[in-house]
Amino acid sequence: MTADTSVPITIKELNTENPRWCAGCGDFGVIMGLKRFIVDRQLAPSQTVNVSGIGCSGRAPNYFNTYGVHSIHGRPIPIALGVALARPDLNLFVHSGDGDALSIGGNHLIHGINKNFKCVFLLYDNEMYALTKNQTSPTTRRDHPTNTQPQGTFLNPLNPITMALGLGASFVASTADWIPDHLTNTMKAAFDHPGFAFVHISQRCPHYDPNNFDHKNSNWFSFLKHPNGIAPDRRLADKSQVVEHDPSNLAQAFQYGAAGHRYFGLYFQNKSKPRYDDILHNLVDKTVKKDPSKILDSFLV
């Protein structure tokens, strides 16, 4: 075992095995963005926990030489909350796909957002189930054919951004796997947020849906820009549009969010929303302690 807090952390040290993802998968970009952030911030790997569910994104924790839990389908949020309650000092990242977070684990996302416990929540949204081989997910665009709805996906997709905003999320940001600087800057803002930081990541799946996100052109999206927000990607900012948006403006955030994958940046942030993990810890800290050698005394007859 080597000490990890005494030496500078490098990308190389954060790597484990070669990821078992398809060539060109957006997941490579997402984990590289997070690794770059960990290196930038020099987060100790031994103090860092990645938690995931099932799916392509679920594999992510296996590819970080930190602590990690690759759990069961849809349930990374309850596990992450358990870790946050047990060890509030650890750096906590949750990795979840659109099927994992918005379908089978939807209830946990609702309540994770509402509980607002401290973690960075990364929603890997490739708009499909990929590991199970190309099925319709809650975010698959309408009429797009899949193995379960070959006639074309029946319903309009859920909008994760307005959903999170509507649930009262204290931090809602959006980025994409192919804009590395913006991705890393988004991780920074999310990590520094005191609460549940909801990060939506548009993620390519070249194997099953190669034409979904046009990563070679940037004329179809804009960056949200504000001194309290996330800086637009320097390399793409010239080509793509940049719009001013104050992340304290919830109504405006809904308007941009409703456009769906057209705006990257910080939609909304409220740093003063109470945190469930803090509330539970404070309750324990502030309660006058009783003598544990007398726990049966109140039942004496």
Next chain:
Amino acid sequence: MSLEQRPVTRFELLMDAGTGAQKAGDILLGAFVGMGQYVYVEPMIPAEISPPARSRPALSGVIIRLADFDVTNIGNDTDLLLAAHEIVLDRRLDDNEFNTDAKILLDMGDQEANPDSYEMVLKRCTKLGLSVIPFDVDPESQTIVKELGGKGQNLHYLGMLSYIYNMDEEIVQSQIIKTFGKKLKEDIMAKNLTLYHNGYRLAKEKVFFRIDVKTHKREGQQILIDGNTSMSMGLIDAGIKLYSGYPITPASSIMHTLAKNFPAYGGMVHQAEDEIAAIGCAVGSYYAGMPAVTATSGPGLSLKQEFIGFATVAEIPLILIDVQRAGPSTGMPTKTEQSDLLAALCGSHGDYTKIIISVSNVIDCFYAPHLARYLTEKLRVPVFILSDFQTANSYKVVAKFPLAQMKNVDEIPDFVFDRFHMKRLTGPIEMVRTQQTLPGTEGGMRRITGLNTDENGKINYFSDNHQRSHRVRNEKIHHVRRALTTPEMFGKDTNEILIVGWGATRGAIEEAITLCAKNGVPASGMHFRIVYPLPLMLKDIFAKYKKVMTVEGTYGDMLKPSSLALLLRSETLKDIHPLIAEATGRPVRPRIIMQKIQEALK
């Protein structure tokens, strides 16, 4: 006027839900306990909060078994019953739990409005040979009950029962004041006390018998506690720091008790968004080194199954309390059953490993968390604690038991092992993964996953390796198997018949065997606290009995072995059938056990 001597007797008070039958029972109980009586109390709780008054589902009440000696179960039959009206009485008669000379005090207040219904129920009582003593609440008391918005009738009945059980009127009054104390305004309290004294007077005038309750002096400190409360306190004493649960009957009262008490002992209660999240949070907490527990009942156990398998493969400690209720599906939420044994044993997919501890009384409830924590941290396999509605809600007086104040699992006292009939684990225990560091440990970074892994924690799909993982996990269970000692036995060690049970049936089995000995019935008994794994010497023990049969609170018949019978058959290859396998929602009764033994021996 007769004064009856009864070393053990049972009575019940039946009223509509929400009218305070259980509260009256608690007051009476406090007074009995003060006299040094041994009591065992079973509340009868409706599944709904406010079912319509004067309906069969509204039956709410309390059964109290009183004795000059320690009683381990609610016993056989009721000697005296006080019913607020004919409907709750009619409903309770269905259960057929009355002595042939039982007396029934029936409030006739509703007769005028429901003459036919009363007539029918009175006829039913006559047919059953039960003697009914009709009475009417006096006019002054009726007026007061009206003034109190329909409340206070329970105190009137309490007064009647106090007289019948030959109790000091003033002692019970002080118990009433102690119970309601600050909650009631002075004038309301005065009205309640008037109702109590009027009831006492009414019985004095109308009831022509009394039952003598002796006063005993008891050595040492005594406590009065129910199963779920004892389990809650046991969790604190075992050093658990997080309770993660979702509201479900009858497990919820553990969460209520801990919500009030846990923070004062450094613990947290997390009410999760669903059953799955509840177990997930417990898994996350234990993964990060904070001992955690989740508890559930009925449908909740089904919902948690996937996480149980995950904890097994990921080698994360997990303690799951299941307070069983009648199933399947929603079943009967406030009725007792022992029907989750197989769901605990085989519920999660893919042949996972597990240990199942059961509880039979309030003391087991207290120490089961200690043993569960020890086993789950030593072995990193899920440990179930199976309780049930009956054990969770019944309460009794016991000598105050010693605390362990466990900070780590090696501090577990020897007497906990003795109680559960096993020895401390010895020798090295192999894990699937060699490294088992906690997050935050410098240099110990590792990933855990529900996928199969090799000893280095690397994902591995090779056939040999998967076989190894199963072997290592099962070897953990074999460690426990080898540490198990002879289970608790009652009666002679060779006999015509051996009856076997687990969990809640312990008291009834013990009493049945005593009853058999008195009546010359050649029967012995056996009881398991740890239900899985089972000890290795079972086959040798069973060989000493001509017949082995089970007593279980779950369904079984000659073609379908009940859960324990099925398990014992597979472990011993002995032709074991259930003697009693009843899913009635009612506790198993000692007298019925003896009857069935006699039939089986014919």
